[in-house]
Amino acid sequence: MRILDVNTAFGFYPYRKLDTSLETLKGILGNYNARAFSLSLKGVFYDAREGNEETLNLIGRDNIYPVATYDPRAYPRDIEYLEDLISRGFLAIAFFPRMQGWTVDFAPFRMVLDIIEAESFPVVIHTGGYGEITKISILAEEIENPVIISGTGYSNLSEAIAVVQEVDNIYIETHLLNSPDALEFCRRYIGIERFVFGSGAPVLSFETAYNVVEKSSLSDDDKEMIFYKNLEDLVGVRL
Amino acid sequence: MIIDIHCHYGLWSFAIDSFEAEKVKEYMDRFDVKRAVFSSAKGIVYDFREGNRDLMNFLEEDDRFLGYVVLNPNYLEESIEEVERYKENNKIVGIKLHPSYSRVPISDEKTFKIVEYFSNTKLIYLIHTWGVSMSTQLARLAEKFPDVRFIMAHTGGDTWSGCLDVVRPYPNIYVEPCSSYADRDKLRVSIDTVGINRVLFGSDFTLINPAFVIGMVEGGGLTVEEKQTVYYKNAIKLLGGDIDA
Numbered sequence: 001m002r003i004l005d006v007n008t009a010f011g012f013y014p015y016r017k018l019d020t021s022l023e024t025l026k027g028i029l030g031n032y033n034a035r036a037f038s039l040s041l042k043g044v045f046y047d048a049r050e051g052n053e054e055t056l057n058l059i060g061r062d063n064i065y066p067v068a069t070y071d072p073r074a075y076p077r078d079i080e081y082l083e084d085l086i087s088r089g090f091l092a093i094a095f096f097p098r099m100q101g102w103t104v105d106f107a108p109f110r111m112v113l114d115i116i117e118a119e120s121f122p123v124v125i126h127t128g129g130y131g132e133i134t135k136i137s138i139l140a141e142e143i144e145n146p147v148i149i150s151g152t153g154y155s156n157l158s159e160a161i162a163v164v165q166e167v168d169n170i171y172i173e174t175h176l177l178n179s180p181d182a183l184e185f186c187r188r189y190i191g192i193e194r195f196v197f198g199s200g201a202p203v204l205s206f207e208t209a210y211n212v213v214e215k216s217s218l219s220d221d222d223k224e225m226i227f228y229k230n231l232e233d234l235v236g237v238r239l
Numbered sequence: 240m241i242i243d244i245h246c247h248y249g250l251w252s253f254a255i256d257s258f259e260a261e262k263v264k265e266y267m268d269r270f271d272v273k274r275a276v277f278s279s280a281k282g283i284v285y286d287f288r289e290g291n292r293d294l295m296n297f298l299e300e301d302d303r304f305l306g307y308v309v310l311n312p313n314y315l316e317e318s319i320e321e322v323e324r325y326k327e328n329n330k331i332v333g334i335k336l337h338p339s340y341s342r343v344p345i346s347d348e349k350t351f352k353i354v355e356y357f358s359n360t361k362l363i364y365l366i367h368t369w370g371v372s373m374s375t376q377l378a379r380l381a382e383k384f385p386d387v388r389f390i391m392a393h394t395g396g397d398t399w400s401g402c403l404d405v406v407r408p409y410p411n412i413y414v415e416p417c418s419s420y421a422d423r424d425k426l427r428v429s430i431d432t433v434g435i436n437r438v439l440f441g442s443d444f445t446l447i448n449p450a451f452v453i454g455m456v457e458g459g460g461l462t463v464e465e466k467q468t469v470y471y472k473n474a475i476k477l478l479g480g481d482i483d484a
Binding site for chain 1: 251253254256258266269270419423424445448449450451452453454455457458459
């Protein structure tokens with residue numbers, strides 16, 4: 001089964017001693033012959049511009065594709081960097097409100113979305129907690145980019161289902177779909193077309209994310225859609 | 240083969256379907272779970288006695304089902320009566336405490352009184368443990384009752400690395416890794432910190448998909464022997480050894 005993972009990262013991990021190097025990520029992906037979107041953790045934990053440059057410099061285009069990031073806490077510093085991300089090779093942009101401690105109704109984030117709306121690529125938002133997905137849905141209605149929500153688990157699955165039912169450009173990344181039958185449950189209410197595979201590797205277990213889809217009772221066609229087809233459709237190319 | 244020492248029976252307050260006995264059995268077959276130890280979700284989040292009654296009926300549905308009696312230390316006398324009511328049931332292996340839902344800290348004297356009251360039994364305690372503070376409270380409890388066996392559910396949650404250091408000196412504290420976040424290194428660090436003989440398989444099924452912890456075991460850099468020990472060997476020793484491998 002082909003796999004395209006929308007949620008990986010590499011670099012230094014400060015929260016505990018853990019090898020999250022690009023080499024380790026490549027090794028994990030290699031075990032499954034998977035391809036991935038990825039970005040440097042430097043851009044998440046420290047400085048987006050430095051991180052984005054590192055992402056572009058270190059990632060080859062064979063199996064790993066670069067994702068940009070921006071930290072709205074630094075707005076408007078380096079905001080001009082966001083104006084031509086696609087031409088520099090980025091396939092998506094990711095934001096980390098949960099890790100960085102801001103909420104998605106943060107005014108600088110709205111300014112950032114206004115700028116990147118000119119780029120048609122997916123916007124990935126790593127979030128959590130009640131109400132955040134609802135706030136994302138309000139923002140998503142104002143832009144045309146596909147908005148991929150990462151951080152949907154058993155506690156906020158109802159919220160994810162509700163916003164997918166209401167807003168056409170919202171998609172759900174799978175790594176935290178932790179309740180049994182989560183995919184089967186969602187399929188019944190909103191279908192499988194709006195799910196894209198993500199693992200959180202190498203911080204989180206790729207095997208876990210893979211098992212959640214592979215060990216589900218979905219059909220092989222549904223699994224293919226989640227593992228790579230839906231994301232390929234979003235970025236508009238066959239990777 | 241897996242022995243899952245952290246499972247639940249009953250509906251949750253989330254967007255999750257109800258898992259009745261037939262569906263539970265299907266899941267156990269899917270993941271090769273030979274024994275699973277359940278506590279009542281209703282008992283944890285609402286009425287422990289009503290939940291325990293539901294659980295006892297459920298446990299009769301399959302030989303592979305075992306159970307914990309859920310207690311709420313806010314109701315101390317009733318909790319003791321509840322254990323007296325069910326402790327001779329050969330399906331019951333222990334007691335489940337959830338200090339977050341009951342809002343009774345592990346360090347509360349009511350928790351200590353319950354453990355003291357049943358300290359001459361072989362009942363095992365599965366205690367929801369989240370954070371270094373709760374882990375420290377569990378360590379004090381285990382220190383006070385060195386012959387009682389405690390399972391630290393979730394290995395302390397998202398600060399599990401520090402929590403492992405807290406409980407390392409207490410051989411009567413076992414750890415199990417389930418959590419919403421499937422940290423890649425959690426099993427490896429757990430084994431290296433407290434020793435292979437104190438790490439159990441627990442999934443939090445029916446709240447959490449067993450695929451989560453299985454993925455953590457399979458991708459955690461464990462040897463085949465270590466995987467077997469975590470999947471079932473330690474649980475066989477803990478539960479009494481009457482299970483075919």
